[in-house]
Amino acid sequence: MKISALIICAIGATAVAPSSAFLSLINKANPSLSKYAEAQEDAMLKIHLDIGQVEMKDGKPLITGNRLGIDNLLLQLRGKESASPKHASLPGADGPNPQLSSGPKSLVVVNQGSYVDLAGTQHVNLEDGAWEMVWRSNARAGALICAFNLAEEVKRNDAAIPKGRFFLTFPLWTSESLQDLRDRKAKAEEKATEAIERHESEVRMMQETNNPLMKALHFRNACKAHEDLDYSGYRSYQKMPLERDMIHLEGNLHICSLGTIWTKKEGWFADHELLGSARAFQDDLAKVTGVADKKISNLHP
Numbered sequence: 001m002k003i004s005a006l007i008i009c010a011i012g013a014t015a016v017a018p019s020s021a022f023l024s025l026i027n028k029a030n031p032s033l034s035k036y037a038e039a040q041e042d043a044m045l046k047i048h049l050d051i052g053q054v055e056m057k058d059g060k061p062l063i064t065g066n067r068l069g070i071d072n073l074l075l076q077l078r079g080k081e082s083a084s085p086k087h088a089s090l091p092g093a094d095g096p097n098p099q100l101s102s103g104p105k106s107l108v109v110v111n112q113g114s115y116v117d118l119a120g121t122q123h124v125n126l127e128d129g130a131w132e133m134v135w136r137s138n139a140r141a142g143a144l145i146c147a148f149n150l151a152e153e154v155k156r157n158d159a160a161i162p163k164g165r166f167f168l169t170f171p172l173w174t175s176e177s178l179q180d181l182r183d184r185k186a187k188a189e190e191k192a193t194e195a196i197e198r199h200e201s202e203v204r205m206m207q208e209t210n211n212p213l214m215k216a217l218h219f220r221n222a223c224k225a226h227e228d229l230d231y232s233g234y235r236s237y238q239k240m241p242l243e244r245d246m247i248h249l250e251g252n253l254h255i256c257s258l259g260t261i262w263t264k265k266e267g268w269f270a271d272h273e274l275l276g277s278a279r280a281f282q283d284d285l286a287k288v289t290g291v292a293d294k295k296i297s298n299l300h301p
Helices: 001-024 035-039 175-208 211-230 234-238 283-300
Strands: 043-057 060-082 104-110 116-119 118-122 126-136 139-151 154-157 159-161 164-174 246-249 253-256 256-266 272-283
Touching: 035 060, 035 126, 043 159, 060 126, 060 154, 060 159, 116 154, 126 154, 164 175, 164 272, 175 234, 175 253, 246 272, 253 256
Parallel strands: none
Antiparallel strands: 043 060, 043 272, 060 104, 060 116, 104 126, 116 118, 126 139, 139 164, 154 159, 164 253, 164 256, 246 253, 256 272
């Protein structure tokens, strides 16, 4: 009985060891992740939030039904400063694979966003802000994620951000990886276009001929063209926002100007709920600082 147990343990050990080694191999962060995050010292992002029922089409969030727009949210990223201990938990740094995260970084809400309802202009109250970069080794893209705690639900009609934590996520690339993906997308689209034209031509010739053998041949060629279309890879590239407006960040990085707003319940494997889309605009620190100084000078004549 003891020998059988030892054999089972040995088999289990040999089965688990390769799996653990494989997981440790793929669960490594981009070696430049810390450098990329620290380069974002004082980066300013102006954010517009579009809240409502969300449908995903070609990898892009589309807002339907009632909508809630939150404007003039201004964020300052502090790449060299860690977030406060009470920061809103982040999906990377506080999730099941924290080694893939840059760690929680300090985020300053320079200007709280505002929206308009029947009572007039209302301001949101974002607390405990933090941000991170998440980027797996050898992956062409990473993500910039901001996390907040919302003191009270923000709602207009059916469009709402519930009380509690929520996240903003923007895709992230280096200049080289972005160009590489664009080149690959162009090649995939070229192959797809050729396959579609070949498929249409073979179907047309199959319909026009009365020869049973030629019909079978054209049918076979049409099936092959359809298979080539599937294997061109163009569908996967269609979902990547590679041609959208990009914001250039320090460290030779680019983020897509269109991101997502989402939330999840507590727990590593809780379901995600998509709340809407976020559009980012790059802002100037000097301009923002000037506005702040002017406000202060008005308070102290």
